[in-house]
Amino acid sequence: MSRNAEVAERLEEYADLLEAQDVGYKPTTYRRAASNVRDHPDAIEDLVADGQDAVEEIDGVGEAIASKIVEYVETGSIAELEDEREKLPVDMAALTRVEGVGPKTVGKLYDALGVQDLDDLQEAAENGEIREVEGFGAKTEENIRDHIAFARQAGERDLLGDGRPVADDIVAFLEGLSDVERAEAAGSTRRWRETIGDIDVLAASDAGEDVGEALTEWARADETIEVGPTKTSVRSDGLRVDLRVVTPSEFGAALQYFTGSKDHNITLRNHAIGQGKKVNEYGVFDISDIDDPDSGQRVGDLLASETEEGVYDALGCAWIPPELREDRGEVAAAANDDLPDLVTESGVRGDLHTHTDWSDGANTIEEMLAAAEERGYDYYAITDHGEGPGVFGDSGLSGSDLREQMDEIDGVRDDYDLTVLHGVEANVDADGNVVDVPDDVLAELDIVVASPHSGLGDDGGDRTDRLVAAVAHEHVDVLGHPSGRLINDRPAMEYDAERLGEAAAAAGTALEVNANYHRLDLPGSAVKTAIDAGATVVVNTDAHSPSELDQLAYGVHTARRGWAEPADVLNTWTTEDVLEFLE
Structure with a gap:
């Protein structure tokens, strides 16, 4: 995965900070350059490796912007961007998530009221201070106040389109390890939900410690949060990645379980109970002759665990595509062989x-x-x-x-x-x-x-x-x-x-x-x-x-x-x- 989007985000932040300070044409110039960098077919880091002249060949990227791109790729920061952050120490991304609040509004509210983040903005709105700022009024203040909750909620999850490429890149990396038999994205990423929390990835291996260590050494892992034989967490491009390593014979059951959703899994579990079975991250088990089925996760006769198809089949269901696993009737449809033939x-x-x-x-x-x-x-x-x-x-x-x-x-x-x-x-x-x-x-x-x-x-x-x-x-x-x-x-x-x-x-x-x-x-x-x-x-x-x-x-x-x-x-x-x- 290239760093084009990452670099584009830094250019866009620079543009926002300039606009907030009422700088003239530069914000538009930087936004255009950011868009072209994001859409460029070649990886920006490869262009930087070829020299600044190669970066300047991107449409809309002149010498000044190209030098900033080179600086960021080589050092991880842009000195002029850091200077602008010091001039305007605000959480620009969070504040501009509020409907009706753009960079210029952020700049005005910082100058007039010292607003730096959503907490400051909410306090100012609730205290009636925004309406007193020149160019604002009671209606604007009310609109800002009404949309702060949405902005907070939006900040808790990331866009699928930002997380899915990272997940795909990690899966490809894991599949290239000799110790890994299979790897798949799980969770809301695999269900293609529009927003995601952490990126969940599953790997089948008998060498969990080695696989976890390998992930921490992956070139795109910016930070190691934890590492262990069954779970390793890193941060990549600002997104938390949780890797779970399971034994290959239980990969299918684990993939089904960690794909979710929670409500889907509850319905599937109840469906299993009705058949004298239980299903969990270790497999499907026949517990009809077990006195205490809760005495252990693997109690009962194992019916399936290696593949997802086997897990669903052991419960009398057709395999359910991950996108449908939201507890909207898909389990009953799978049991009745009535699932849709989905578009591809x-x-x-x-x-x-x-x-x-x-x-x-x-x-x-x-x-x-x-x-x-x-x-x-x-x-x-x-x-x-x-x-x-x-x-x-x-x-x-x-x-x-x-x-x-x-x-x-x-x-x-x-x-x-x-x-x-x-x-x-x-x-x-x-x-x-x-x-x-x-x-x-x-x-x-x-x-x-x-x-x-x-x-x-x-x-x-x-x-x-x-x-x-x-x-x-x-x-x-x-x-x-x-x-x-x-x-x-x-x-x-x-x-x-x-x-x-x-x-x-x-x-x-x-x-x-x-x-x-x-x-x-x-x-x-x-x-x-x-x-x-x-x-x-x-x-x-x-x-x-x-x-x-x-x-x-x-x-x-x-x-x-x-x-x-x-x-x-x-x-x-x-x-x-x-x-x-x-x-």
Whole structure:
């Protein structure tokens, strides 16, 4: 795993600190550089090894920024960033998780009230001090106070997209050790839950002490928390990693147990008790003839332990995919051989919501189409932003811009071995109207994605009517990221998922599962509700660069958490069937 994201985060923090002090153009420059570093296909540490000139070849990275990148990779810190931290000693990440609090707000509240962290912010809000600061008022103070609890909760768990690559990297490292027979991620990471606590990893080995020591010496282990023959904990990229080493013959039972969820395991345990059996991290045991089944973990006749499939089979169940293990009826379905045939990454044939540098994307039409063709897609849609509130900067396209883009796309369609669709991501206003793109232009496009970008329910009010109106619009094909949430940054709008699903089914409008791991919107529970209501969902990346197309996996596994089968997911369909749906 490269250090690109790590370096990008330092550049973004530097930008935030500069913005908080009202520095002019530099924050934008550093954020652009951070985005390009994060998306760069080469590992930043490899570029640094080749010299600063190689780093400066990244778009938007000049001499000054490149020198900071080299300094950080080689020393672990940036002197100028440390200076800015001293000037503004605040917990920027935590404070800006509060809805409505950006870097400039942090700077003003620090200067006026000495606010450094969430505790200070809460105290100032509750004491009525924020409203007295110039440029603020009672409503702003109330909004800040109401969102502090969410910011605290968000800080307790990390994004799946930040943790999953670390878990995959650790598993690959462990699999390369001669003492390890098998290794797998477990816990919420394996279930593809949208946020994770610690990263749980399981290894099958008879040399637990050696495996634990090897992990502490792994190049990406920043800190050793504990090391032992069965459990070793390290910290990597700020994330705690807990490794459990189990005997190979009990690996399957341990993997099932440590994958969870807790509620799933309780239901499975009760299912076992009803059969005169018990299941735990050591295996499945027949305890029907045991007087005291609680006298030991391995008491009874061992029925299965080596594989997960064997564990479930010994309980009369089909193997349950990890994404379903949330105690939503999956155990009963497995016992009745009624589990869904879940959608897979390889079954996705195209992407129907992506961006280019015509709006706020980083790459040209040709570059994005080439990336889609490389992935073997049958079809691909370019849906740059229309004009309107909530769009980054002034990057939205007018009706005339879209017609001009239409001509450019028409000119390159035949150059690619896939069906190229041209569309727009339009804005849904507070009343559910599709705004800022004329209806006659919408009618000419191949696909219209309508998404809420502003007025996202800060007052906590229900927004179902707004979303229902949007899916009913005659030109709307897809409702994009319906709740408008940003995980750990902005709460979801309140809406009735069942009513939305029913409305989408009636209108023939697809509901998006936005695969960007900051969104994952619809979430799994809402996907299941929508499908049960008869709606079609579509897994889109909302990619703004070729590298973001790789986030498809997060959307597919989120759809799997919602029990989605291929027939439920629009972009697993053939090109002909997709075009018929869009008509």
